[in-house]
Amino acid sequence: MASYKKSAETKKKILDASKKLFYEKGYKATSCKEICELADVNLGLIHYHFKTKKNIASIIYANSLLEVKDLVRIKMNKIYRYYELKYGTAIENWVFMSGYLMDENYRRFFYEICQENVLVDERTDIIDFFYRLHVNIYNLDISPKEVKLIRVCVAAITMALVEKHVENYLDLSIEELIEYKIRNLYKLMKLSDEDINDIVKTSYDMYQNLNIEFGKHFEIYRIESLTSKAFVI
Incomplete structure (x- = not known):
């Protein structure tokens, strides 16, 4: 012991x-x-x-994702009195991508690990589980093999978007970039355009009310109100 x-x-x-x-x-x-x-x-x-150092970065990245997932679920249940997986997952993307791209230091880290293909590292394969949840909850016609393909494709899309955003290749705002990623995530999961439009709009509206912020050194904060103290996760 x-x-x-x-x-x-x-x-x-x-x-x-x-x-x-x-x-x-x-x-x-x-x-x-x-x-x-x-x-x-x-x-x-x-x-x-x-x-390796790469494995450390992979763990830090994966842990940040999981912390954001937990915090979004907590905040949705507190503010909206329910949690819906498809909206929660989209909100996580709004929170995580915004947090990592709007801060210069996080943006540099995100860019560099994308160049190292960390997002498809075996230590991030826990993300498969959350895709399988979508399949089970929404009865999607997606096989276990396709789940792995979707995870790899979404990771590849994310890495390419981040790299080209930081390199100023894309004429997109951060919000437009995140929306593009969310839309492609759910297109790969075979959702209809109507469902995807609903997910994008609803998740963005909810995201704006959650007040989740990234502090230094990979600390994630939940802001209870404009005047209350922040709690570190």
Whole structure:
């Protein structure tokens, strides 16, 4: 038990140090040596626990996605008294993509991990589960093989959109870019144009009332009101 606790503490120290450095310096400019120095651990422990710096970035990215998912569900239930998966998933995209693209430091991190194809890393395959939820809840005619294809396609679309947005290739606002991603996500899931239009409009209206913000170092905040204190997730 003591060994497990120490291992968990070491992993947390490495992740916390990585979050700070990735946010402040960027993913590419941060070395494993710098992470270990800030975490006050031996260099070999990164390889032991994570194998590579890319795996650390993948875990941080996936954890951020899951935190946003949980927070959107909590806020929807609190404000609207219900949670609907198709709207919640679209709202998550509004929250996550906005948070990562509107802040210069997050934008740099997002851009750099997209260049490294982190979004299709095996450590992000938990996202498959949420696509399967759509299939089961809405009785979609999508096979398990197609679920994997959809995840890869959506990740590829996201990476391309982020890269070309940061490189100023696309003449799109951040909101237009996110809407394009959401529309393509649900087109791949074989929803009708009418359903997709409803999801885009409803999710955007709900998103504007949720008051979710990204703080520094991958902290995500829920703002209870304009005057209340923020709570860190």
